[in-house]
Amino acid sequence: MATSLTQNFSKEEFxxxxxxxxxxxxxxxxxxxNDQEVFQAVSYAVKDIIxxxxxxxxxxxxxxxxxxxxxxxxxxxxxxxxGNNMINLCAYDEIKEALDELGLDINVIEDQEPDAAxxxxxxxxxxxxxxxxxxxxxxxxxxxxxxYKYGMFKQEIKDGYQVEVPDNWLKDGNPFEIKRxxxxxxxxxxGYVRSYRDEKTGRDMFVQEDYRSVIAVPYDIPVLGYxxxxxxxxxxxxxxxxxxxxxxxxxxxxxQKAIEEENLAxxxxxxxxxxxxxYAGKELRLKQQYxxxxxxxxxxxxxxxSMNNGDVKNIYKKVTFQLNDTHPTVAVAxxxxxxxxENGLEWDEAWDITTKTVAYTNHTIMAxxxxxxxxxxxxxxxxxIYQIVEEINRRFVEEIKAKYPGNQEKVRKMAxxxxxxxxxxxxxxxxxxxxxxxxxxxxxxxxxxELRDFYEMMPEKFNNKTNGITQRRxxxxxxxxxxxxxxxxxxxxxxxxxxxxxxxxxxxxxxKAQQDFMQIKYKNKVRLAKYIKENNGIDVDPxxxxxxxxxxxxxxxxxxxxxxxxxxxxxxIKRNPDYDMVPRTFIFGAKAAAGYKIAKQTIKLINNVANVxxxxxxxxxxIKVVFIENYRVSNGEIIFAAADVSEQISTASKEASGxxxxxFMLNGAITLGTMDGANVEIVNEVGAENAQIFGxxxxxxxxxxxxxxxxxxxxxxNDQEIRDVLMELINGKYSPEDTEMFRDIYNxxxxxxxxxxxxxxFILKDxxxxxxxxxxxxxxxxxxxGWAKTVMTNTAKAGKFSSDRTIEEYATEIWKLTKTxxxx
Ligand SMILES: *Cc1c(COP(=O)(O)O)cnc(C)c1O
Numbered sequence: 001m002a003t004s005l006t007q008n009f010s011k012e013e014f015x016x017x018x019x020x021x022x023x024x025x026x027x028x029x030x031x032x033x034n035d036q037e038v039f040q041a042v043s044y045a046v047k048d049i050i051x052x053x054x055x056x057x058x059x060x061x062x063x064x065x066x067x068x069x070x071x072x073x074x075x076x077x078x079x080x081x082x083g084n085n086m087i088n089l090c091a092y093d094e095i096k097e098a099l100d101e102l103g104l105d106i107n108v109i110e111d112q113e114p115d116a117a118x119x120x121x122x123x124x125x126x127x128x129x130x131x132x133x134x135x136x137x138x139x140x141x142x143x144x145x146x147x148y149k150y151g152m153f154k155q156e157i158k159d160g161y162q163v164e165v166p167d168n169w170l171k172d173g174n175p176f177e178i179k180r181x182x183x184x185x186x187x188x189x190x191g192y193v194r195s196y197r198d199e200k201t202g203r204d205m206f207v208q209e210d211y212r213s214v215i216a217v218p219y220d221i222p223v224l225g226y227x228x229x230x231x232x233x234x235x236x237x238x239x240x241x242x243x244x245x246x247x248x249x250x251x252x253x254x255x256q257k258a259i260e261e262e263n264l265a266x267x268x269x270x271x272x273x274x275x276x277x278x279y280a281g282k283e284l285r286l287k288q289q290y291x292x293x294x295x296x297x298x299x300x301x302x303x304x305x306s307m308n309n310g311d312v313k314n315i316y317k318k319v320t321f322q323l324n325d326t327h328p329t330v331a332v333a334x335x336x337x338x339x340x341x342e343n344g345l346e347w348d349e350a351w352d353i354t355t356k357t358v359a360y361t362n363h364t365i366m367a368x369x370x371x372x373x374x375x376x377x378x379x380x381x382x383x384x385i386y387q388i389v390e391e392i393n394r395r396f397v398e399e400i401k402a403k404y405p406g407n408q409e410k411v412r413k414m415a416x417x418x419x420x421x422x423x424x425x426x427x428x429x430x431x432x433x434x435x436x437x438x439x440x441x442x443x444x445x446x447x448x449x450e451l452r453d454f455y456e457m458m459p460e461k462f463n464n465k466t467n468g469i470t471q472r473r474x475x476x477x478x479x480x481x482x483x484x485x486x487x488x489x490x491x492x493x494x495x496x497x498x499x500x501x502x503x504x505x506x507x508x509x510x511x512k513a514q515q516d517f518m519q520i521k522y523k524n525k526v527r528l529a530k531y532i533k534e535n536n537g538i539d540v541d542p543x544x545x546x547x548x549x550x551x552x553x554x555x556x557x558x559x560x561x562x563x564x565x566x567x568x569x570x571x572x573i574k575r576n577p578d579y580d581m582v583p584r585t586f587i588f589g590a591k592a593a594a595g596y597k598i599a600k601q602t603i604k605l606i607n608n609v610a611n612v613x614x615x616x617x618x619x620x621x622x623i624k625v626v627f628i629e630n631y632r633v634s635n636g637e638i639i640f641a642a643a644d645v646s647e648q649i650s651t652a653s654k655e656a657s658g659x660x661x662x663x664f665m666l667n668g669a670i671t672l673g674t675m676d677g678a679n680v681e682i683v684n685e686v687g688a689e690n691a692q693i694f695g696x697x698x699x700x701x702x703x704x705x706x707x708x709x710x711x712x713x714x715x716x717x718n719d720q721e722i723r724d725v726l727m728e729l730i731n732g733k734y735s736p737e738d739t740e741m742f743r744d745i746y747n748x749x750x751x752x753x754x755x756x757x758x759x760x761x762f763i764l765k766d767x768x769x770x771x772x773x774x775x776x777x778x779x780x781x782x783x784x785x786g787w788a789k790t791v792m793t794n795t796a797k798a799g800k801f802s803s804d805r806t807i808e809e810y811a812t813e814i815w816k817l818t819k820t821x822x823x824x
Contacts, residue, residue: 017045022038030104046085046089046095049089053230054233057231057232066817068141068817069141069322069811071130071141072296072331074292075119075120076234077120077128078118078221078234079116079637080110083106085224088135113634115151121276123325127143132470137811142233147219148270149270150166162591174219183218185298187290188208189213189290190210190212191208206384214265220235221236222234237296278368290330290382292328312345316356320357320358322359323358329424335357336351355431358432360435361436365653371424392430416430432461439677439681442657446462465806466681467659467803468803478667479520481523486504514784514785521642535628538614541621547587547645547672551631553591556651559588559602566609570612571721585624587628601741605729606627610625613625643664654676655676666794674695674766709758710765712749712750712758712759712764722768
């Protein structure tokens with residue numbers, strides 16, 4: 001019942017709590033406290049409401065002992081917690097009112113909270129949306145991750161360049177987390193494996209010796225279900241040195257070892273690697289992976305055993321590990337190790353259990369993202385784990401050879417260890433009982449191309465789970481005006497059943513409803529314009545079309561195509577001052593990985609183009625270009641609500657799903673995109689007439705790639721307008737102080753070098769088609785009713801893209817979980 005909390009909520013008690021928290025935390029009266037202090041005081045008061053449900057949830061789980069999913073992820077891009085917790089408690093308005101009466105502005109208070117930016121982009125945000133849906137659907141779950149001291153860096157733009165600033169998100173304390181010192185685990189690195197024969201059992205036993213270790217200590221963060229009593233936990237692990245826990249090293253006078261262990265602990269959780277869809281192969285990254293996986297698996301096994309009389313053989317009936325990409329794949333070997341070395345099981349028994357416990361989600365087909373660890377590094381850091389992987393590989397290669405006698409090609413492609421490297425995706429597929437892609441097209445490409453050999457050998461493992469997003473954060477919290485309007489029209493059932501949005505189809509032709517819908521969009525554009533003015537100092541016109549591309553900066557996402565088109569459009573207007581167009585504001589937001597040169601150059605290009613265009617009065621404000629600094633979940637919420645056009649323009653076949661596309665659609669924007677990832681399913685829901693699709697299909701892209709690419713010089717030589725734009729990259733038009741500034745970008749489009757095909761991402765190939773699609777957007781926008789109908793239809797048909805639908809599919813088809821409502 002969605003109002004259960006509201007009935008018990010006492011405004012007066014809440015106000016008293018806030019005041020008293022302020023005193024006990026800061027020795028201040030509420031009037032004396034600063035905004036950050038008030039945020040803390042309010043958050044602790046909200047935590048008070050949460051805590052009894054949190055306790056009740058874990059009591060219920062102990063009583064019913066339901067099967068539990070452990071969602072293992074290097075990343076959880078949670079964003080802010082306070083507003084979301086208020087929403088899921090169904091107490092947002094009541095708390096807002098209570099704060100009003102204390103003279104406090106809820107928006108100001110929410111703005112004090114740093115984003116929990118423990119992730120890069122889509123993959124980490126997916127994990128966060130899944131946590132929200134699991135709790136809302138009353139499924140027993142833990143999120144398992146790392147408590148990075150520094151999350152995703154804060155991006156500042158200085159002179160048009162990205163500058164990375166450390167994100168010390170814990171400096172004022174995290175009011176919602178609870179340290180769980182009682183669940184500490186030792187995690188061992190390095191040393192060697194000693195084997196001996198156990199005289200009693202006659203079995204060979206293995207122990208790691210002369211290792212370095214750290215203590216993993218978990219912090220739990222509550223994850224509230226919407227309108228129910230479920231509060232699951234996101235469990236993120238911190239690292240502490242062993243010697244504060246066990247002074248043995250000092251006792252033995254092994255000072256050096258103690259220092260090394262202290263440094264290991266300090267380093268291991270220090271920072272999130274800021275790479276999105278890119279493998280860097282750093283030793284510390286593998287340490288991070290084993291660190292949180294080992295602690296999580298140890299805890300899951302202990303918890304299971306304590307509830308099942310120490311029996312470990314049926315663990316797969318109550319525990320399942322979902323691997324969010326290959327990053328946590330060492331879980332396979334760690335579970336094997338625990339079952340064999342610590343619980344005395346034989347290989348076959350342990351393998352049978354492991355392969356019923358672990359499941360794997362693939363997030364990309366791009367070669368540069370595939371994790372392959374050099375044997376030397378892997379075996380030195382994780383000697384026992386490596387032995388186990390070696391044996392898994394030995395047995396699997398036997399299987400390949402039995403099935404495909406004499407076919408070395410099959411071994412080359414599928415072996416887990418090959419060519420001096422440990423291939424994590426192959427391990428995850430071989431050991432997993434489920435292998436899923438994240439959108440229909442992506443899963444089909446996996447089956448037909450990238451993982452074809454595996455699919456042929458084990459077709460039953462493969463399945464699709466199209467990604468989703470939570471409407472609680474990305475509509476109810478992000479867009480209160482639209483939420484209230486929708487609820488007014490169709491009731492509030494959509495908050496937990498997004499398919500109900502379909503009822504809005506009754507209104508898409510209703511002129512009054514269209515007007516209201518567009519008025520809400522306008523107000524949200526005013527809100528974003530205010531944010532841009534405050535944060536960028538740029539004036540934008542809310543009457544212009546807000547055309548938005550926010551996502552990680554990556555060549556395959558093709559922000560370059562977007563900005564080259566802006567340059568092209570600018571040329572059109574300059575050539576013809578009467579050029580007829582609806583004023584357009586091109587809005588970008590994107591972080592580039594710190595070491596990704598061409599991505600950072602693209603940010604500089606966008607900013608330089610913005611500078612030239614925004615300061616050219618002769619174009620009468622027809623185009624504005626804005627780069628929003630430090631794109632993240634919290635400002636994303638403002639951005640999605642304000643967009644007219646959602647730019648989803650990846651090279652077809654490269655974007656596994658995308659989830660930004662869904663957030664825009666839900667908030668009433670039209671997708672301007674390629675037939676890639678979940679765009680395909682969005683078009684399928686709204687109908688081709690309610691999207692603007694352009695460009696090569698994935699089949700065409702894959703065919704060109706198999707033929708070794710295409711020749712962009714042909715376009716350069718024959719299309720004068722494209723040629724003009726490309727020449728402007730190197731003639732100083734956008735970099736008068738240094739004409740070479742954008743040379744790498746120019747070269748990437750036209751030159752084959754370093755084994756890299758010219759225009760790897762088909763930007764020039766798709767340019768004309770994109771420009772034409774942009775022209776159609778302009779044309780469509782002039783038809784006020786037609787436009788309103790289209791964007792309303794996008795909202796109305798967004799139901800499929802709720803992460804509730806996604807999680808329901810995971811829970812029933814992969815995990816076999818039972819809903820466990822919490823009684824209070
Ligand atoms: C949703 C989201 C993403 C993913 O966006 P895509 O367009 O799917 O790449 C990345 N970052 C943030 C902050 C998000 O909220």
